[in-house]
Amino acid sequence: MKGAFLIVKGHVEGLGERGDAMIRVENLVKEYKTKKGIIIGVDHVNVTIEKGEVFGIVGYSGAGKSSFIRCLNLLETPSNGEIYIDGVGLTSLSKQELRAARLKIGMIFQHFYLISAKTVAENIAFALKAANHPRKEINDRVHELLEMVGLADKAEVYPAQLSGGQKQRVGIARALANNPSVLLCDEATSALDPSTTKSILKLLKKINKELGITIVLITHEMEVVKEICDRVAVMQDGKFVEEGPVYEVFAHPQEELTKHFISSVLQFDLPAAIVEHCAGTIVKIQFKGAVAGEGVISDMLQQFNVKGNFLHGKIEYIQDIPLGIFIMELQGSSSAVADAISYLEKRTEQVEVIRDAA
Numbered sequence: 001m002k003g004a005f006l007i008v009k010g011h012v013e014g015l016g017e018r019g020d021a022m023i024r025v026e027n028l029v030k031e032y033k034t035k036k037g038i039i040i041g042v043d044h045v046n047v048t049i050e051k052g053e054v055f056g057i058v059g060y061s062g063a064g065k066s067s068f069i070r071c072l073n074l075l076e077t078p079s080n081g082e083i084y085i086d087g088v089g090l091t092s093l094s095k096q097e098l099r100a101a102r103l104k105i106g107m108i109f110q111h112f113y114l115i116s117a118k119t120v121a122e123n124i125a126f127a128l129k130a131a132n133h134p135r136k137e138i139n140d141r142v143h144e145l146l147e148m149v150g151l152a153d154k155a156e157v158y159p160a161q162l163s164g165g166q167k168q169r170v171g172i173a174r175a176l177a178n179n180p181s182v183l184l185c186d187e188a189t190s191a192l193d194p195s196t197t198k199s200i201l202k203l204l205k206k207i208n209k210e211l212g213i214t215i216v217l218i219t220h221e222m223e224v225v226k227e228i229c230d231r232v233a234v235m236q237d238g239k240f241v242e243e244g245p246v247y248e249v250f251a252h253p254q255e256e257l258t259k260h261f262i263s264s265v266l267q268f269d270l271p272a273a274i275v276e277h278c279a280g281t282i283v284k285i286q287f288k289g290a291v292a293g294e295g296v297i298s299d300m301l302q303q304f305n306v307k308g309n310f311l312h313g314k315i316e317y318i319q320d321i322p323l324g325i326f327i328m329e330l331q332g333s334s335s336a337v338a339d340a341i342s343y344l345e346k347r348t349e350q351v352e353v354i355r356d357a358a
């Protein structure tokens with residue numbers, strides 16, 4: 001029966017083209033009743049996540065990210081609102097129906113939650129046994145999954161013998177065991193070092209692309225969002241305060257909180273000694289594209305009576321689209337500098353005056 005579970009694009013039940021909703025959250029509220037009163041975890045969130053999308057939710061500790069993602073598979077029972085997965089409303093399902101619906105929703109966790117007394121293969125087989133798959137099929141499927149996550153040689157070892165990254169790979173294999181349509185990632189890379197984080201994000205992207213699985217991830221790191229997400233929501237006090245395609249959010253953040261998050265990726269500090277030597281106005285200019293900026297800047301220098309010195313520059317790739325960021329000193333009369341800045345504002349993504357002329 002080898003191949004019965006073969007993972008090929010289109011095999012996953014419910015898989016569809018981009019543009020169809022895989023997850024629809026309507027008016028979700030999660031309240032916790034405590035001795036000290038009611039604590040709001042999620043406050044009236046509405047969102048639609050498309051099939052095949054990687055959707056990130058970023059926020060500080062206590063923002064409500066875990067509460068939100070745990071409501072998506074009813075690990076937490078919503079206090080109000082509805083969760084639709086591939087068109088099916090979860091809150092009205094019977095226990096048995098919910099068990100079946102949950103097979104379509106895999107989940108991975110920051111601390112992996114592997115069973116320490118079981119081998120890697122047994123950990124993955126456990127998820128298949130729970131779904132009543134025949135033993136012979138289970139062995140084939142376990143090996144197929146281990147191949148997919150790059151751990152074919154680790155089937156017989158125990159979790160304690162694995163690195164953090166390898167443990168998360170087992171977690172991913174287990175989450176994919178029953179061919180889910182959705183994978184929920186609860187701070188899945190937060191316990192890993194930066195290079196292991198990159199390799200796990202690469203694996204998640206491969207799973208998303210090759211299997212068409214919709215991924216929802218929560219994180220406090222904008223770097224993670226930049227690496228793999230298509231869209232991002234910024235969460236604060238239980239609400240989505242900003243939401244949009246990742247490139248747009250990086251290039252045109254609206255909320256202060258969002259600006260703060262992206263500054264961890266886009267910000268670079270100028271050495272104080274350089275700033276001290278600059279008598280002119282210092283501006284940060286963002287361009288869509290790697291080289292588009294050069295023409296705009298030379299046009300600006302020709303049209304306005306200002307002198308420009310490049311102080312710093314870099315190009316970030318977000319969703320494979322280059323976002324150029326340059327820091328320049330502009331020297332000239334205050335009206336010429338102001339005119340030059342308003343010209344740049346019209347022709348670039350964003351201009352920020354870091355310091356007015358000394």
Ligand SMILES: Nc1ncnc2c1ncn2[C@@H]1O[C@H](COP(=O)(O)OP(=O)(O)OP(=O)(O)O)[C@@H](O)[C@H]1O
Pocket residue numbers: 032033034039040041059060061062063064065066067068220
């Ligand atoms: N079981 C619970 N009982 C009471 N309050 C809770 C419970 N779980 C979460 N909360 C509260 O709900 C709010 C949102 O918490 P949540 O864990 O969802 O945020 P988070 O963004 O995931 O934070 P973190 O990154 O620290 O996990 C917080 O005020 C938290 O204290």
